Amino acid sequence: MRRLVLILVWAGALLWLFPIAGAFVTSLRTQQDISANGFWSVPREISFDNYSQAWERGRVNRYLVNSFIITIPSIIGMLTLSSMSAYALVRFRFRLNRFLYFMFVAGMLLPFQILMLPVFQLSNRLGLYDTHLALILFHTAFQLGFCTFVLRNFLRTVPVSLFESAVIDGASEWTIYRRIGLPLILPAFAALATLEFTWVFNDYLWALVLLSSDRLKPVTAGLSTLMGQFVNDWPLIVSGSLLAAVPTLLVFFALQRYFIEGLTMGATKG
Amino acid sequence: MPHHRLAPLSFLLLPLGLYLVWVIYPTFATMVLAFTNWDGISPSYDWVGFTNFERLFGDRVFWRSLANNVRWVAVFVTIPLALGLSLALALNRNVRFDRFLKIAYYLPMVLAFVVIGLVWAWIYHPRQGLINSTLFSLLSVAQSLGFDVNPAAARRIGWLGDPNLAMWSIIAAAPWQHVGYVMILYLAGLKTVNTELLDAGQVDGASPWQLFRYVTFPQLAPVTTIVLVITVIQSLRAFDLVYVMTRGGPFNSSNVLANFMYIEAFMNYNMGYGAAIAVVLFLISVGFIAIYLYRVVQQEER
Amino acid sequence: MRRIVSISLTTLLVALLAWGAAQSGLLRYNSYMSDPAPRELDERIVELFMERYPDIRVEHSTVTHEDFKQALRTYLVASPPPDVLTWFAGERMRFFTRAGLIADITDVWTDNDWTDAYSAGAQAMSRDDGAFYFIPQSYYWWAVYYRTDIYEEVGLPIPETWDEFLANCRALDAAGYIPVTIGTRFRWPAGGWFDYLNMRVNGPDFHIRLLDGLESYESEEVRNTFAHWEQAIDAGCFIDNPSSYNWQEAAEFMVQREAGMYLMGQFIMDVVPEEEQAHFDFFRFPIIDPDMPIGEDAPTDGWFISANAANMENATLFAEFLGSREVAEMWARDLGRLVLRTDIDTSIYTDTQRKGAELLQSADYIAQFYDRDTPEELADRGMDAFVEFMANPGALDRILADLQREAERVFAARE
Numbered sequence: 001m002r003r004l005v006l007i008l009v010w011a012g013a014l015l016w017l018f019p020i021a022g023a024f025v026t027s028l029r030t031q032q033d034i035s036a037n038g039f040w041s042v043p044r045e046i047s048f049d050n051y052s053q054a055w056e057r058g059r060v061n062r063y064l065v066n067s068f069i070i071t072i073p074s075i076i077g078m079l080t081l082s083s084m085s086a087y088a089l090v091r092f093r094f095r096l097n098r099f100l101y102f103m104f105v106a107g108m109l110l111p112f113q114i115l116m117l118p119v120f121q122l123s124n125r126l127g128l129y130d131t132h133l134a135l136i137l138f139h140t141a142f143q144l145g146f147c148t149f150v151l152r153n154f155l156r157t158v159p160v161s162l163f164e165s166a167v168i169d170g171a172s173e174w175t176i177y178r179r180i181g182l183p184l185i186l187p188a189f190a191a192l193a194t195l196e197f198t199w200v201f202n203d204y205l206w207a208l209v210l211l212s213s214d215r216l217k218p219v220t221a222g223l224s225t226l227m228g229q230f231v232n233d234w235p236l237i238v239s240g241s242l243l244a245a246v247p248t249l250l251v252f253f254a255l256q257r258y259f260i261e262g263l264t265m266g267a268t269k270g
Numbered sequence: 271m272p273h274h275r276l277a278p279l280s281f282l283l284l285p286l287g288l289y290l291v292w293v294i295y296p297t298f299a300t301m302v303l304a305f306t307n308w309d310g311i312s313p314s315y316d317w318v319g320f321t322n323f324e325r326l327f328g329d330r331v332f333w334r335s336l337a338n339n340v341r342w343v344a345v346f347v348t349i350p351l352a353l354g355l356s357l358a359l360a361l362n363r364n365v366r367f368d369r370f371l372k373i374a375y376y377l378p379m380v381l382a383f384v385v386i387g388l389v390w391a392w393i394y395h396p397r398q399g400l401i402n403s404t405l406f407s408l409l410s411v412a413q414s415l416g417f418d419v420n421p422a423a424a425r426r427i428g429w430l431g432d433p434n435l436a437m438w439s440i441i442a443a444a445p446w447q448h449v450g451y452v453m454i455l456y457l458a459g460l461k462t463v464n465t466e467l468l469d470a471g472q473v474d475g476a477s478p479w480q481l482f483r484y485v486t487f488p489q490l491a492p493v494t495t496i497v498l499v500i501t502v503i504q505s506l507r508a509f510d511l512v513y514v515m516t517r518g519g520p521f522n523s524s525n526v527l528a529n530f531m532y533i534e535a536f537m538n539y540n541m542g543y544g545a546a547i548a549v550v551l552f553l554i555s556v557g558f559i560a561i562y563l564y565r566v567v568q569q570e571e572r
Numbered sequence: 573m574r575r576i577v578s579i580s581l582t583t584l585l586v587a588l589l590a591w592g593a594a595q596s597g598l599l600r601y602n603s604y605m606s607d608p609a610p611r612e613l614d615e616r617i618v619e620l621f622m623e624r625y626p627d628i629r630v631e632h633s634t635v636t637h638e639d640f641k642q643a644l645r646t647y648l649v650a651s652p653p654p655d656v657l658t659w660f661a662g663e664r665m666r667f668f669t670r671a672g673l674i675a676d677i678t679d680v681w682t683d684n685d686w687t688d689a690y691s692a693g694a695q696a697m698s699r700d701d702g703a704f705y706f707i708p709q710s711y712y713w714w715a716v717y718y719r720t721d722i723y724e725e726v727g728l729p730i731p732e733t734w735d736e737f738l739a740n741c742r743a744l745d746a747a748g749y750i751p752v753t754i755g756t757r758f759r760w761p762a763g764g765w766f767d768y769l770n771m772r773v774n775g776p777d778f779h780i781r782l783l784d785g786l787e788s789y790e791s792e793e794v795r796n797t798f799a800h801w802e803q804a805i806d807a808g809c810f811i812d813n814p815s816s817y818n819w820q821e822a823a824e825f826m827v828q829r830e831a832g833m834y835l836m837g838q839f840i841m842d843v844v845p846e847e848e849q850a851h852f853d854f855f856r857f858p859i860i861d862p863d864m865p866i867g868e869d870a871p872t873d874g875w876f877i878s879a880n881a882a883n884m885e886n887a888t889l890f891a892e893f894l895g896s897r898e899v900a901e902m903w904a905r906d907l908g909r910l911v912l913r914t915d916i917d918t919s920i921y922t923d924t925q926r927k928g929a930e931l932l933q934s935a936d937y938i939a940q941f942y943d944r945d946t947p948e949e950l951a952d953r954g955m956d957a958f959v960e961f962m963a964n965p966g967a968l969d970r971i972l973a974d975l976q977r978e979a980e981r982v983f984a985a986r987e
Contacts, residue, residue: 006360006365008360009361010371012353013371013375014374016374016375016377016378016449017374017377019378019389019390019393019400019446020378020389022393022400023389023392026392034398035397035398035824035828038398038403038406038407039399039400039403039404039407040403040404040406081284081288082285084281084282084284084285085281085282085285085286088277088278088281088282091277092277092278092281100282100286103289103294104289105559105562105563105566106559106563107289107293107294109499109503109555109558109559110293110297110552110555111503111506111507111528111548111551111552112507113507113509113528113531113532113548113551114296114297114300114548114549114551114552115292115293115296115297115300116531116532116536116548117299117300117303117310117535117545118295118296118299118300118303119292119296120646122291122292122296124649124650124651127651129646129650129651137288137292138292140288141288141289141291141293142292144285144293148285173277173280173281174280177281201382202381202382202383202384202385203382204382204383204384204510204513204514205509205510205513208643209536212602212633212643212647212650213600213602213633213654214632214633214634214635215631215633220382220384220385223384223385223388224635224639225606225634225635225636225639227388227636228606228607228635228636228637228638228639229606229608229634230608231606231607231818231820231821232820232821232824232843234392234395234398237388237392238388238389238392241384241385241388242385244382244384244385245380245381248380248381248382249377249380251380252377252380259380260376260454263451263454263455264454264458307985309671310649311645311648311649311668311671311673312671330974396813396816396817426812427813428812428813428815428816429816430815430816431813431814431815431816432813432815432816432963433960433963433964516757517638517758519757519759519815519956519959520756520757520815520959520963521815521956521957521959521960533952536642536643536645537641537642537952538948538949539948539949540949
């Protein structure tokens with residue numbers, strides 16, 4: 001019984017890795033080779049040529065830089081702001097406390113497509129359409145819901161006495177927030193940051209709606225241009241896709257522990 | 271907790287302001303648009319009352335898309351839940367290489383939907399794709415062994431081009447991405463399961479199934495609720511995979527509400543109609559958001 | 573903390589500055605020419621322009637044809653919009669002139685004597701309400717492309733009538749070839765089939781009346797069109813699962829010598845490798861009713877300037893360059909398109925181009941294309957209907973009823 005389960009788990013794991021492995025093998029071959037001989041033939045030659053093509057002629061290099069320009073400020077923004085709102089929701093008793101909290105939680109579950117048209121108009125009216133800033137502001141704002149939710153629940157587990165002693169010392173709320181609140185939140189920051197990195201980095205829809213210049217596009221939107229440029233060349237398209245996945249994979253492997261913490265923190269500490 | 275007037279405001283001003291401007295206001299703005307015939311270009315528009323909704327409920331594409339969302343929910347709730355829970359149970363014990371196994375399952379989760387869509391579009395490609403190539407090779411071997419089969423037929427299966435297959439082909443790619451997430455949530459949940467109860471049960475001679483059914487699973491109820499809500503919400507939001515793989519085609523057979531809305535609003539210049547679709551999508555989600563909030567309240571009052 | 577704030581503020585500032593600095597001496601040009609060959613030419617034209625005007629930096633963004641069609645509306649209502657954009661002449665352009673989003677370039681036309689240089693047809697396609705809005709690039713013919721070597725091998729004549737065409741389908745099918753390839757993933761190639769069948773069966777006059785909402789999709793005439801389409805399906809003409817492929821992937825079947833024919837615009841040659849081009853030729857879509865005038869699809873492409881262009885002067889210079897004889901010749905020479913200027917020495921035409929030009933000259937009516945001649949949102953439903961019909965001819969009654977209901981709604985809303 002035990003053995004059977006193990007065999008199934010292993011078989012499943014290999015099956016799960018297969019699409020990625022298969023894509024990788026394809027990316028090393030040429031279009032002609034595959035369309036003539038099929039995937040299961042012995043490759044005539046192996047080369048990383050598709051990668052260099054996608055990297056330079058497909059401009060994945062530039063798209064990746066854009067992705068970072070969008071992602072990093074967004075994460076800094078959302079963590080900074082949500083730590084403030086979470087602190088306020090935990091520390092202070094005021095009339096709309098629970099209402100605001102609900103508003104943040106509801107926002108994180110919203111079918112975000114409903115925001116598409118007005119967000120486009122809004123960024124347009126503010127003169128932000130087709131700038132990275134529009135995406136940064138939107139990602140920051142939209143992810144505030146989830147970040148506030150997580151950080152608030154995290155902060156609630158902190159004993160009130162920690163804050164009270166500071167109040168007695170006569171510290172201002174901003175000092176308490178900085179000296180006590182922030183250091184306490186730090187572990188949650190790490191988890192949130194890794195998780196949000198993959199989410200923002202992987203966004204496609206909003207880049208589609210808020211950007212029009214090729215030179216500003218993040219790698220997800222760039223891939224669709226790549227697909228148009230090398231229309232029948234699947235090995236090249238797959239190479240580009242794999243390149244686009246490298247940063248999130250690196251973040252994932254380096255910060256795995258935090259990544260998983262972030263996932264479970266948001267969902268189970270509700 | 272101290273009572274303050276200005277302190278909460280000073281902390282909330284910036285985040286709340288940003289949130290109101292970019293999330294709350296747009297939500298309501300869409301609801302207003304749904305009652306207009308705005309084309310997204312003209313400087314003005316007319317109020318048309320419920321016309322957009324009336325048209326929507328008579329639109330075959332809408333019902334088709336809604337039905338596909340329901341299919342998506344049905345598959346997305348059952349398969350990842352069953353697989354994710356089973357995997358969590360299997361990997362919760364001491365298993366060799368458990369880290370590798372876990373990574374294998376949740377690796378797809380860090381990939382962008384566009385990447386997943388492209389990789390799966392390649393897998394499904396009739397001539398160069400992984401699946402048809404595999405079938406082709408298998409049939410070729412069978413043919414060389416003397417069986418009466420036609421390997422070329424394998425290259426004609428249009429996983430994304432056949433209206434009867436396209437939706438299921440896309441949906442099949444979704445659990446691939448989602449199972450790992452469910453597994454992680456359950457693994458976390460299993461850590462909180464009371465082992466004394468399990469030991470007591472074992473002493474009483476309960477079977478493993480009974481232990482799971484009456485001891486473990488009930489204790490995982492909070493996780494299950496979360497998984498269900500998140501999964502349903504994600505199914506309703508489904509867009510990227512459809513957009514990248516078929517754009518809802520062939521002839522809307524794989525359309526979903528989010529994609530339908532995107533096409534109407536941004537391709538057919540029907541902002542009002544697109545907004546009406548968004549509102550319906552929102553109303554459907556509200557029920558699930560309410561369940562979630564209810565659970566949050568329940569837990570806080572415990 | 574303070575550091576985090578200052579870092580984010582600096583980033584914000586840098587982003588704003590970078591955006592502001594990019595505005596002078598600039599020209600933003602968004603193009604849908606994403607296939608390798610047109611893209612290469614498009615980029616070469618931009619480079620040539622920048623050589624002539626070293627003070628102007630052209631910011632050139634290319635997205636796929638399909639994405640472009642979708643994104644155009646957001647491009648145009650954005651502030652500032654891209655300055656110059658690729659687009660289609662005629663109705664598709666007028667949709668945006670009516671909304672006040674395309675710049676009136678009548679001055680450019682008169683200053684450059686384009687009113688003498690361009691054919692009357694091209695001028696009509698570029699005008700709305702007496703003013704000029706469009707810079708015509710070129711046009712091209714639609715025809716049935718076929719592989720000469722396969723035709724030779726199977727011993728087939730060039731079909732002139734519908735019955736001969738169906739007979740060729742059957743013969744190719746029997747010889748193990750895909751008679752007709754078509755890729756309907758993005759649907760519009762099916763629109764070409766509808767255009768031709770409907771024009772051949774009911775005449776171009778009826779066709780345009782239908783596309784203008786003056787005839788019904790449930791009429792006997794339209795049913796007759798679909799009856800012919802069904803004959804082709806029954807004769808085994810079409811490739812399996814056409815919606816698995818985009819048009820380029822479907823062309824690959826001809827390149828690989830697996831398919832015999834493809835109803836396509838001249839731009840099919842953009843994706844045919846040079847060494848294979850010798851095996852490609854085309855013939856006029858077969859005649860169905862000899863009493864009917866002959867209509868052909870020949871879309872005109874080109875450019876326009878946004879009404880709210882931020883760099884109007886540069887855009888005007890670029891427009892003059894794009895409409896020049898020099899650039900028009902490049903499209904004809906490098907991509908095999910047909911020129912719209914009358915002052916070009918047609919000796920630069922190859923035999924193929926001459927044949928294409930003759931095909932159009934001998935036609936009684938030139939249509940643009942299904943999704944250019946009928947309102948966009950109706951075309952969306954119409955092309956879905958055609959693709960669905962190809963997969964499921966038995967559902968014709970329901971398909972046409974749905975389509976007619978949409979047509980009535982769309983045209984009623986236009987009143």
